[in-house]
Amino acid sequence: xxxxxxxxxxxxxxxxxxxxxxxxxxxxxxxxxxxxxxxxxxxxxxxxxxxxxxxxxxxxxxxxxxxxxxxxxxxxxxxxxxxxxxxxxxxxxxxxxxxxxxxxxxxxxxxxxxxxxxxxxxxxxxxxxxxxxxxxxxxxxxxxxxxxxxxxxxxxxxxxxxxxxxxxxxxxxxxxxxxxxxxxxxxxxxxxxxxxxxxxxxxxxxxxxxxxxxxxxxxxxxxxxxxxxxxxxxxxxxxxxxxxxxxxxxxxxxxxxxxxxxxxxxxxxxxxxxxxxxxxxxxxxx
Numbered sequence: 001x002x003x004x005x006x007x008x009x010x011x012x013x014x015x016x017x018x019x020x021x022x023x024x025x026x027x028x029x030x031x032x033x034x035x036x037x038x039x040x041x042x043x044x045x046x047x048x049x050x051x052x053x054x055x056x057x058x059x060x061x062x063x064x065x066x067x068x069x070x071x072x073x074x075x076x077x078x079x080x081x082x083x084x085x086x087x088x089x090x091x092x093x094x095x096x097x098x099x100x101x102x103x104x105x106x107x108x109x110x111x112x113x114x115x116x117x118x119x120x121x122x123x124x125x126x127x128x129x130x131x132x133x134x135x136x137x138x139x140x141x142x143x144x145x146x147x148x149x150x151x152x153x154x155x156x157x158x159x160x161x162x163x164x165x166x167x168x169x170x171x172x173x174x175x176x177x178x179x180x181x182x183x184x185x186x187x188x189x190x191x192x193x194x195x196x197x198x199x200x201x202x203x204x205x206x207x208x209x210x211x212x213x214x215x216x217x218x219x220x221x222x223x224x225x226x227x228x229x230x231x232x233x234x235x236x237x238x239x240x241x242x243x244x245x246x247x248x249x250x251x252x253x254x255x256x257x258x259x260x261x262x263x264x265x266x267x268x269x270x271x272x273x274x275x276x277x278x279x280x281x282x283x284x285x286x
Contacts, residue, residue, distance in 0.1 A: 003045040004117045008109035009035040009144060009286060010094040011101045011137070012169075012248040012255050014162065015194045016217040018187055027182060030196050031149045032159075032203070033140050036167055036255075037283040040102060041091035042069070042109040044117060049085045052077070056090040068107035071134050076114045079130075086114075095171040095279045099249025101137045108141035128156070146203060146285075148196075159200070162285050163208035166264045168237065168256040172229050173277040181222045181250040193218060212243045212257050223251040230254055236274065240267035 015032040022028055047053065052073045054063040064070065069088055076082065088110065094102035111131055115122045122130075124142060131138035136153035148157040194216025202210025224231045230247050233254040237245040241263030242256030258264040268282050 001117050003043060004113045006042045006044070006109040006113040008040040008042050008094070008102075008105040008141070010038050010040075010105060011035050011141065012167070012253075013099075013217060013246075014211065014215050015196045015199050016219060016249070017193050017196055018185060018218045020187060021185075026152045027185070028151065029149065029153055031153065032162075032196060032199055033147045033149050034162055035144045035286050036100075036169070037286045038093050038169070038281050040094050040106050040109070041089075042106055042113060043089040043091070044073075044110065044113045045087045045089070046117075047085040047087045050083070051085055053085070053087045054090065055087065056092060058090075058092040058096060060096060061090065061092060068103050068134055068138075069110045072107045072110040072131075072138075073114060075130060075134065076111065076118075076120065080118065080120055082114075082118055095169075095253060097175045098171045098253040098279075099176070099247065099251045100169075100171075100253055101141055101249070104135045104137035105141040107131070107134050108138050111138075112142060128154075144286075148200065159203050160206070162203050163206050163211055164285060165208060165212070165243070166258040166261065167283050167285060168242065168258060168264055168267055168271075169253055169279075169281045169283060170233050170237075170255075170271055170275065171253040171279040172227075172233065172275060174227055174229065174252050176223055176227065176251040178250040180226075181219050184222045185219065186221075187218075191218060191221070192216070208243075208259070215244050215246045215257070217247050217249075219250050220247050223247060227252055233271070233275070233278075236271060237267060240270055242267065 128139035237256035
């Protein structure tokens with residue numbers, strides 16, 4: 001096989017709860033992860049020139065050994081003595097630094113693609129075991145779909161598909177540091193935690209209302225005071241007919257869940273005018 005193309009899907013957090021800060025500096029999490037229909041394209045091609053060569057359509061994305069795609073390729077090439085040169089082209093669609101795991105998903109797609117391309121034969125579980133060495137979200141991005149993530153995000157339980165709906169994504173033109181958000185997060189008796197268990201039951205019963213009514217993200221308590229535009233976008237979505245709206249991950253992307261096609265089309269139109277510098281997408285759960 002001379003080349004392979006893999007789709008790297010973005011994710012949102014239908015629920016994101018932080019239970020405690022650990023002694024190692026990480027946080028124990030409980031999250032409901034969900035892939036959505038926008039994706040980056042990862043094309044891996046064998047080339048005569050030795051080494052790993054990264055290209056990307058977005059200038060701000062590094063193309064050196066600091067890129068997770070490079071690290072993923074090197075991990076498998078070193079372990080399985082692959083000596084071919086590789087050119088990896090990243091066609092970015094998922095917004096960068098958006099709380100949608102774009103980098104982790106590209107990394108996961110690279111692991112999957114090289115595993116297939118060279119007939120390495122690693123199972124999904126074995127790929128996830130390698131992925132966690134590269135990033136906490138990478139194992140989930142290998143799995144995809146609807147999943148409960150615990151620990152630092154590496155303990156995964158596959159769930160039934162979440163009830164179907166349309167999703168409106170708005171990434172305002174700001175960058176949020178994940179380190180800043182977790183560094184300023186305070187978990188105490190006043191913390192409002194999302195009801196992950198009610199959402200899990202809603203997913204199991206294919207009860208859209210039980211899921212949409214209970215989406216929640218503890219990290220909003222840090223990101224929204226620092227970036228009020230996130231709250232403004234959430235309020236706009238609700239006024240425009242979203243069944244509910246939430247920030248994804250550490251932000252700044254906001255998503256709205258819709259079941260009415262006319263409402264989401266109108267919301268897309270209105271928000272595209274109000275936030276001309278934002279990246280806005282209509283998609284669905286996948």
